[in-house]
Amino acid sequence: MRKWILPITFVCIISGLLLALQFKIQASQTPTPTEQRNEILVGIINNLENEISTYQQRIAEIKAEIETIEDVTASYQDDIKYLQQKVQKAKLQAGLTNVKGRGIRITLDDNKSGLLLAPNDDPNRYIIHYENILNIITELKLGRAEAISVNGQRIVSTSEIRCVGNVILVNTTRLAPPFEIKAIGDPDRLEEILLAGEYDLLKSTGFPVSYEKFTEETPLEIPAYTGTFQFNYTTLN
């Protein structure tokens, strides 16, 4: 029975060697060119798929952001339109636009001829003073004038009329006679008030004054205020 041990053992050793060798050969086998190429292609495909999904995600994010902004922008545009309308209305109220309409135009000038006739008299009695203009403007406002200008200077809420020496300033602009005061409003009502006030006074003391009414067919044009408004002390509440 023991005869079989030796040949068997011998065979086993050889088998073992062969097995080990074969294992090593197989393990060190490089893949075939086809397999290699395929492996590379699979790698490329996976990369591309990743990139594509990243791109798609980015695009979706950007599109979502664009949509949010577009919603906000739409409401901004509405706001802006609304604001523009309000600003335009406020400008009209403030005297910052050119206007036209029915009205009256008054011309006042110094009484030069009167002065010539009485050269020894106080010359102040023969020139137009700023108070004359101020009073006429007050009367025009009473007559519901909607826009007033003096020699092209639009009267706004902050307008002042004063004189420095013999020069009259309106909106800090020097004006010289003759003075042309324009007012847009109901011509008849304005005329009525005019003839009951300062104008009448000037006329009766010999000043060369005149006025003219303007109708719908030939409207009066009054220019916009060209100055600025400065508010350094005022704040809205």
Add this chain to the structure above:
Amino acid sequence: MWMPLLGLLFGAILGSAISFEIPIAYAKYMSIAVLASLDSVFGGIKSVLEDRFDGFILLTGFFSNTLLAAMLAYLGDKLGVDLYMAAVFAFGVRLFQNLATIRHHLISRTLRNLGPDKR
């Protein structure tokens, strides 16, 4: 015969409910394991029909064949020998033989049940 079939259905449902995370590389070992288990099953059915059924042999044969087949195929790959092929051949042949025998037994049983007067 209904109970085993019910068992098959049960096993199939159970298997589809569980998701198996087997790497693709081992797919062919799975295939050979399935082939081996089919062979055991049909061998068992044949022995039932021949009245030579041994539950112990069936159970041990089923599990050991399945595992051995897979391991052999794996070993073959490592050695660079397509043992896989041999296993397919071997189990396939046995499968067909068992199927033939089963068919033979079923037909003769049916003929017997139809009565001797039919002969």
Add this chain to the structure above:
Amino acid sequence: MTPKDSWRLPLTIVFVFLGILLSAQFQVQSRLVSDLSMQKTEDLITMVRNLSDKRLQLETELIDAQSKLASIRSSRADEKKIAENLTAELNKLAIVNGTQEVKGPGLKITIPANSPVLYVDIVSIINELWAAGAEAIAVNGNRINLYTSFYYAETENYMFITLNHKPLYFPIIIEAIGNPNTLEKGLTLPGGIIDNLILFHIEPQLEQVEELTLPAVINEPFFSEAVEVKNN
């Protein structure tokens, strides 16, 4: 030897496992078929080409989307700026038109009761205040704007000043927002309005105030004659 009848149980057990195995195999196989490593080289090459094209397309799309985002962001910033500018302008015009309540430091002028003051004096004081740099003025709590009119009215034994056709009662308080010093100096110039008023026995009291609150105008002006001329 096990009896014949006991074949059911072992067979069933085996069938159960077979069922599990078959399911598993089925799962693996279906994954296998679509697995990339099992495809033919030419199929893989086609896939690479398709994916490359798609990626190129997405790249362009991404660049377009990014530039659209950038431009929409900048125009939104512009619009925001425009809206802010408009709001600032609106606020400024509100002060000019007197349509909102305002506050600030300034001067308070009180004309005591029984002063022989005429409406033209009030107008003069206000005119001087504007000339001295006043930014907003109110008389007895009435905001002065472009359309405020002063006049007078008489009853049998009484003459009173009217503001927008409403009577103005004593004491007449004129409040002006601006630099309090400048305003006071502007009124108290030698030969200025205060000096003139004193000649007529009118003695207004001047007081510099740290914070005045002037209300808004009550009625907004209504334009029935004037029409805007749009030149551009």
